[in-house]
Amino acid sequence: MLYIFDLGNVIVDIDFNRVLGVWSDYSRVPLATLQQSFTMGEPFEKHERGEISDEEFAKLLCESMELSLSYQQFAAGWQAVFVGLRPEVIDIMQKLREQGHRVVVLSNTNRLHTTFWPTSYPEVQAAADHVYLSQELGARKPEPAIYQKVLEAEGFPASEAVFFDDNADNIKGAQAVGIVSIHVTDKSTLPDYFAKQPC
Structure with missing residues (x-):
């Protein structure tokens, strides 16, 4: 997955x-x-x-x-x-990779922010196979193109992808291209999701 x-x-x-x-x-x-x-x-x-x-x-x-x-x-x-890292999410990402899954980050961001967070939170890149950034892809969530570019780059069909985002519009955008999408509403969303659906 x-x-x-x-x-x-x-x-x-x-x-x-x-x-x-x-x-x-x-x-x-x-x-x-x-x-x-x-x-x-x-x-x-x-x-x-x-x-x-x-x-x-x-x-x-x-x-x-x-x-x-x-x-x-x-x-x-x-x-x-x-503000700060969510270590419980980093743990989940690392466990998914250990189990053979592909784990990537997809962020609407900008050059100015990327001069800061990668060095402040090196754990993010260490826990991901790849980091996809909107300014490098020339598209932003919830535009369909950005999800399709990630799927193509990773070689996965939408049916074999799961997407986590805190923005409801971004969730709808991913769902529109066929990706199972989970709306992250608080810090318990991800741990609860994986507790109910063991990796």
């Missing part, structure tokens, strides 16, 4: 309020104001597909939020999204 794991809030906890908190400290704009103006719109999606640079993304997002930040300040906040 091919097991496909999302990164954020599946393997590594993330929290965008931490990002906004850092930007608030730098800009003196109230956190509540930033929470209202922060949206994952077109610049966010283009950044995740690798269509715009980190610097261009920072500029567009700051403009849309009326934020005055240097690129360094923007980047410092952007990397604050990562």
Whole structure:
């Protein structure tokens, strides 16, 4: 079987309020104001597909939020999204590989984040056979193309794949191409799933 794991809030906890908190400290704009103006719109999606640079993304997002930040300040906040590893998921991934299954990570991410998390959480790459990143594939979840690219690269039909993600739209996208998909709603989802369906 091919097991496909999302990164954020599946393997590594993330929290965008931490990002906004850092930007608030730098800009003196109230956190509540930033929470209202922060949206994952077109610049966010283009950044995740690798269509715009980190610097261009920072500029567009700051403009849309009326934020005055240097690129360094923007980047410092952007990397604050990562909270910590879920070791129980790393254990599951390692056990699946030991049993002969193929284990990969599929993440909507961006170049700026990939300068941070691989070195901060080396356990992720150590527990996966491959890490697929949206900006390298030129597509992002829930677009059908990204799932198809992973299946083709891995040589598995959709019927032999299981996908775990915390985003309901991404789950629907994977289901649309025929992949069994599990919505990760909290830290118990994965352990509970494998307890009921032994690997």
